[in-house]
Amino acid sequence: MASTAPHPNPLPKAERELVSERRQFWLLMLFAIVMLGIGIGLRDPWPSDEPRFTLAAKQMVESGDWLFLHRGTELYADKPPMLMWLEAASFEIVRNWRVAFLLPSLLSALGTLLLVYDLGRRLWNRKTGMYAAMAVLMCIQFVFQAKRAQIDPLVVFFITAANWGLLRHLLCGPNWKLFWFGCFCAGLGVITKGVGFLALFMLLPYVWATLRGWNGVATMGAGAWWRWPLGLVATLIAIALWLVPMLLIAHAHADNPIYAAYVNNILFHQTAGRYAHAWHHIQSPVYYLPIMVYAWLPLSLTYPGSLPSWWRALKAKDARIFLPLGWMVLVLVFFSASAGKRDVYILPIVPMLALITAPYLEEMLNARWLRLLCALFVAAMGTALLALGMYALTTHPAFAAKLAYTRGFDGPQNCLWWMCIVIGAAQWILLAFFRLRRAHWALAGGMLALWVVWGLWAYPLLNDSSSSAGLMANVRAHLGDHDEIGLVDWKEQNLLMLDRPAIDFGFSAPTSQQFTQATQWQVAAPATRWLFVQEPAMGHCVDRSKAIDVGHANRRNWWLFKADAVIPGCVPAANADDDETGD
Template sequence: MRWNNKYLPFLGLIVVYIIGAVKIDIMDIDAAQYASIGREMADNGQFLEVQFRGKDYYLDKPPLLFWLSALVFKVIGISNFSYRLIPILSTLLGMYALYRFCKLYYSERTAYIAALVMGSCQAFFLMNHDVRCDTLLTNCVIVSIWQVAEYVKSRNWKHFVAGFIFAGLAMLAKGPISLIVIGAAFFVDFVLKRQWKQLFDWRWLLGLPIIVLVLLPYCVGLYRQYGSDGLYFYFWEQSFGRITGESEWDNSPGLFFQSHNFLWSFLPWVLAFIPGLVTRLRDIIKQRFLLPVADEAISVGGFILPFMALSTAQYQLPHYTFVVFPLAAVWTARFLDKLIEHPETSSFRWTRIGLIVTSCVMLIAIVGLCFWAFPLQNIPLLIVAILLAVLIVRLYNGKRPGFSQLVFAPFLTGLGINLLMNAHFYPSLLKYQAGSVMGQKVAEDYSANVKDFYIYELAPVDEYNIFHSALDYYTQRTTPVLRSLNEVKQHFKPKSTLIYTDEQGLKSLNTAGLRFKEVHKVQNFHVTGLTLPFLNPALRATETHPRYLLMAD
């Protein structure tokens, strides 16, 4: 690859990120809930005391994502893109931070590869459209690690201050897990280098007031709403409680849950990461756990220890370990760069074969999703996909330079696959998310009736049946929930009242003799829990359930 074209791959990433940001609706449950909280915050102006649907009971996540999205909503309005704008910008900053961090210890090419690997792994494509707190957390953590590493090298206090500011912002994004990653990274590095003075340097304590200042507004809001219980939840129970067992959340995921998820979330690079991990650990063992000062073990400690700790938690979701993926990119890039220098080796050949196999598996998967599950009919997009596939095959040719075979070909695989996912698969899938479809229908076709729009929900209050968040986001309103026929009768206005409900609610209204006409119907599916029967067009109807938009007659 010519170095004067080195920015083109990142431009490609930005294009695919933005396509996803614009074309994909916000997904229930988490992303839509966070977007709805930000919308509500923009409306009520209560930034210190986080509310959800007008109530002070949302304690689960810190407010950085809510604050930033609320500010963007106030400036450019509410849309798919506006919710994702700051997270995408943070990812660009995160890639730059990883590049600069790697340059402190490795070659320019290794740093460049690391940034490409980070931005093009499956987790980062997902994080930049299904935006949760992890996007800001991950990028703030890698910026903090870069700045603290700069301080360790130069003793320049501006890097010290910036490092701890971003550590505080990472805590505002998702809590103390950020300090676990940052602390583990430098603890292992100092220990393996026997830099005891660095480890016990009293100046690290000066970073605590910086973090406290960053956290202070949130802590004030927490104390106002929940007292000392809110502070205890944030600083301990939310993160550590899931490991110690104090948290009530428990889905019994198993010890290898995160390892299994890593196999898909780090595609297309996972078969380069694994030998890179083995090689790195083997080198450390050969050196008898004593590294030279010029080397780094920050990526070792920052990945392995948090990954192991998170794998033991009693409640886990796949995205919980995304925070350490930039450090996995360091190992991967280090390994690939060494292979590029020695294309004659068996390691080069086997890694190339592994990446080709990975690309083929991803190609088979995307063919299934975009030509069987949801047939692609966009001819220009199909032509682009075919051209990319031809280019990828040519780049894997053994006569091509090592960089093209081991880096650019798998990078284009990830880029091309997610171009199809963001431009076609996800928009097709989200047609089955009734909340966003109905919310946009009401906002566009029944804007005059929004003030008389209600959800009719007969499930118990604490059970998820009809999700509210996407509906609230797209109608830009906290939609009242009616839970009895008496409440429906109280709000019944002929030719004005709109009701969003399910089959149970429709049956209840018809049995009571209330006159409503159906104005829209959508087949609903919980899109973040895909099943093979749903993906199969012949069986999809067995997996979906109708949702109705009704108007008082």
């Protein structure tokens, strides 16, 4: 008889499950990296905020001043410097602004996913951690912001890191080092966007749960009272990393009122003043309720199942649900109380929402109602994009031409509509393949297809018009090697994409004042000095026949001219287009 070699002992079931879960985790991270990172390097900063922050970071690198942000010749006091620090540091590593300006957002989003995964794993199990991270990825607003170089992905990361440290201490602890770490991250969130302190609201539901004897809260011991105030110390240390040197340098320039105005603006006007007396984005008290539905699709499809589950958990006094949920409510109330509201303000809620949804996701996905909602969502998105693309291709509607003109897009418009058709077709193909039984897989694939096509197709297609790269290339083409250029009523993308030295006459100064100073500068060397001006700022003070219409971009017309085109003694009226967020 032929001998048979003995088979090695199979791995124990628990170990096999662990290997499988680890494999699934790395597949999830690969999925996340592709979804969030695809397209990096294929575009420049797009308005409204990206060029502003990248310009400040670029000037930081060029000037060596890492404490006071600049926008051209002016100090920029609207935001703390954390994002700009990270963009500048990224550039010092990769030496490419197209990559560097998006790296902080990508790393912040990936870090947020890892933190949510770890919380789900420790509070429940690895599968729950996987569901929690995937739930965050299945939120359109989260991914959209993660693919932009704005402050919000970074502040979401710091607030989530703070929540991670606090919840590890409050529910899995005691672990005072992680508590202090969480408080420190809250301070980093403060010097990122001012609202990082919101993470500390987590202590309020913890106090309630402790007093009411909820299940799962960690017992700290009576002798630990002195450790709690050290959390505040950790928060203040993080804030002091920027605040103390900034105040010292500002004090050293006490004879310059510009620095005093900077300190007042960034510490008071843009924080408490903006919250208590908002001057723009005025919305109703219930503004965020629909945002939590449509902006958080498809994650919000789980509400019909998660709301009853949370209620049952609260009745069972489960602190794992109560602390994050109570924190979410407090943050929502905080932002709703201010008259000024923007959809991104409540984005830090999403990771905690995903965390407390994850324990019930497997049960919900086994239910027909959620698979049906997933299928309907994929079908609706696919149908809408297919219909839009085919309608625009076949009828050439007026709105398509108007959209292309207002955005300065002079490329082939058909490419835009074919992009819609490709995304829409991908949704239907995935739905047909996975069918209702695995509709959630079709939804995940559909989201991936959307963001992959957006990154690989829309980025290069729209970049020249959206970033003003095409406009400023046209401007450079008219300048000689020894010519100089001055900017009037300019936008950050103009200076950023000009890619050569320029003179500006302030950014926030009245446009008539800028124009007057610019023409005085120009007459000192009329043969070599050009002015680049937004059309309304010119008024009737420029002879258009002697000026060059360099193009339309970001909903604005732009002109280039020398001194012979300026009507002597003419001062244009003030330009009303001063909204920085209008892009």
